[in-house]
Amino acid sequence: MSRENVLVSAAWSEENLQTPGVVFAEVDEDTTAYDGGHIPGAVKIDWKNDLQDPVRRDFVDREGFEKLLSAKGISNDDTVVLYGGNNNWFAAYAYWYFKLYGHENVKLLDGGRKKWELDGRPLDKEEVTREATTYQAKEQDLSIRAFRDEVVDAIGNKNLVDVRSPDEFSGKLLAPAHLPQEQAQRGGHIPSAVNVPWSKAANEDGTFKSDEELRALYAEAGFDGSRKTIAYCRIGERSSHTWFALRELLGYEDVKNYDGSWTEYGSLIGVPIELGSGKEA
Amino acid sequence: MSDGCGAPVQGGTIDVSTSETVLEGKVLSAGTPVGGAFVRLLDSTGEFTAEVVSSPEGDFRFFAAPGSWTVRALHRTGNGQADVSADGPGVHAVEIAVA
Numbered sequence: 552m553s554r555e556n557v558l559v560s561a562a563w564s565e566e567n568l569q570t571p572g573v574v575f576a577e578v579d580e581d582t583t584a585y586d587g588g589h590i591p592g593a594v595k596i597d598w599k600n601d602l603q604d605p606v607r608r609d610f611v612d613r614e615g616f617e618k619l620l621s622a623k624g625i626s627n628d629d630t631v632v633l634y635g636g637n638n639n640w641f642a643a644y645a646y647w648y649f650k651l652y653g654h655e656n657v658k659l660l661d662g663g664r665k666k667w668e669l670d671g672r673p674l675d676k677e678e679v680t681r682e683a684t685t686y687q688a689k690e691q692d693l694s695i696r697a698f699r700d701e702v703v704d705a706i707g708n709k710n711l712v713d714v715r716s717p718d719e720f721s722g723k724l725l726a727p728a729h730l731p732q733e734q735a736q737r738g739g740h741i742p743s744a745v746n747v748p749w750s751k752a753a754n755e756d757g758t759f760k761s762d763e764e765l766r767a768l769y770a771e772a773g774f775d776g777s778r779k780t781i782a783y784c785r786i787g788e789r790s791s792h793t794w795f796a797l798r799e800l801l802g803y804e805d806v807k808n809y810d811g812s813w814t815e816y817g818s819l820i821g822v823p824i825e826l827g828s829g830k831e832a
Numbered sequence: 833m834s835d836g837c838g839a840p841v842q843g844g845t846i847d848v849s850t851s852e853t854v855l856e857g858k859v860l861s862a863g864t865p866v867g868g869a870f871v872r873l874l875d876s877t878g879e880f881t882a883e884v885v886s887s888p889e890g891d892f893r894f895f896a897a898p899g900s901w902t903v904r905a906l907h908r909t910g911n912g913q914a915d916v917s918a919d920g921p922g923v924h925a926v927e928i929a930v931a
Contacts, residue, residue: 724897
């Protein structure tokens with residue numbers, strides 16, 4: 552896996568807006584940004600309404616994913632370029648999700664909406680309709696998705712990478728600082744986890760840091776490249792960003808994203824929790 | 833409570849509980865509000881903590897903790913930053929000029 556296979560620049564994207572077989576998709580939790588102006592021709596994917604099961608806490612099933620992509624006019628052969636706000640968190644989540652259901656050619660737009668807007672590149676409000684397809688998804692590739700029991704078993708023997716902010720890691724805050732703090736679960740982190748905030752993997756303009764910078768960042772935090780890895784955050788989207796950096800950019804093979812993340816782990820009865828800065832670098 | 837991690841609507845007024853420390857204000861360019869700026873909250877060591885996009889009226893808001901903070905705004909027309917010290921819970925106002 553190398554950077555060119557998984558990441559495209561804003562400049563490349565602007566030159567390829569009309570390229571047949573390339574579909575741009577904006578992914579966000581709050582889709583008002585898309586409605587106010589999106590990359591010309593990009594389809595909209597609503598992280599919550601399109602990708603989450605409306606009743607259970609889980610993803611839409613294989614059939615639901617097939618229905619969604621078919622309706623969006625995305626076919627199995629298309630190269631899907633994902634981007635979004637929030638430094639591409641939800642786009643990275645969608646990237647991981649597309650991989651989970653076996654989509655071959657998916658890339659992330661480096662820097663997402665932020666880089667695109669800071670560059671002053673075009674946005675429009677045109678309604679985008681693409682001819683429906685008959686998309687076929689695969690069974691979930693569980694080699695990239697971690698569940699809670701596996702996370703408990705990983706304590707002390709796999710790399711557990713907590714990508715939340717230091718204050719969330721220590722238990723001082725229960726959510727990122729742009730959100731109100733009322734929460735049900737306990738604060739803290741999974742014992743033996745290292746804290747490498749997702750933001751350290753990104754530049755100020757939202758683009759990913761270089762491979763050399765990323766390698767140094769994780770090594771410094773005590774990340775052991777010879778061990779298997781599970782990344783987590785609060786709900787699994789910031790950790791998708793780090794999962795992308797570790798597996799897709801740096802090429803570590805056995806890296807899973809724990810989408811249950813702290814909102815699940817911190818609510819479990821009886822599991823160990825560590826407070827304070829722990830093994831933070 | 834949002835079940836996601838995206839930022840809530842910026843601007844307007846909110847009820848702030850006695851335990852919350854809120855940093856809020858506007859992004860301005862020559863006195864005119866700047867919407868769509870990327871506003872980053874940096875802690876006292878300059879480390880990134882959170883980011884929101886300013887509302888059309890230039891408003892931004894963070895739920896932080898007492899301490900010294902820097903708010904930094906990025907916009908295609910220019911960047912700027914300001915320091916704010918929150919001595920305790922409550923609403924602390926800060927403006928950022930971009931140029």
